[in-house]
Amino acid sequence: MGKNAFYFSHDYNARHDRKIAALVEEYKSSGYGIFWATCEMMHEEGDRLEYDNMTFSSIAKDLNEKKEYVQEVL
Numbered sequence: 892m893g894k895n896a897f898y899f900s901h902d903y904n905a906r907h908d909r910k911i912a913a914l915v916e917e918y919k920s921s922g923y924g925i926f927w928a929t930c931e932m933m934h935e936e937g938d939r940l941e942y943d944n945m946t947f948s949s950i951a952k953d954l955n956e957k958k959e960y961v962q963e964v965l
Contacts, residue, residue, distance in 0.1 A: 918964050921956065925964045928954055 905911055906923070914922045928950055933940050940946050944958070947965070951958040 914964075921954075921960075922964045924954060925950065925956065925961055929965065 902908075906915070911923065911926070914926060918925070929940065932946075932950065932953075942965070947958045947962045950956070950965075951961045954961070
């Protein structure tokens with residue numbers, strides 16, 4: 892059975908971007924995960940997410956993180 896998902900391209904070496912490197916230095920791999928989960932959610936929602944508590948809560952639920960931590964990372 893094939894997967895029922897869409898694809899969006901991103902650079903395979905995005906982790907070498909200096910902004911991503913700074914994100915990982917401060918927030919470790921969880922910050923990187925929050926970043927990419929947010930990118931995926933933006934793609935699913937038509938390239939836009941509200942910057943509000945509902946969005947932070949949704950990302951936190953999906954990633955099993957605290958809402959305040961997600962907000963800090965973003």
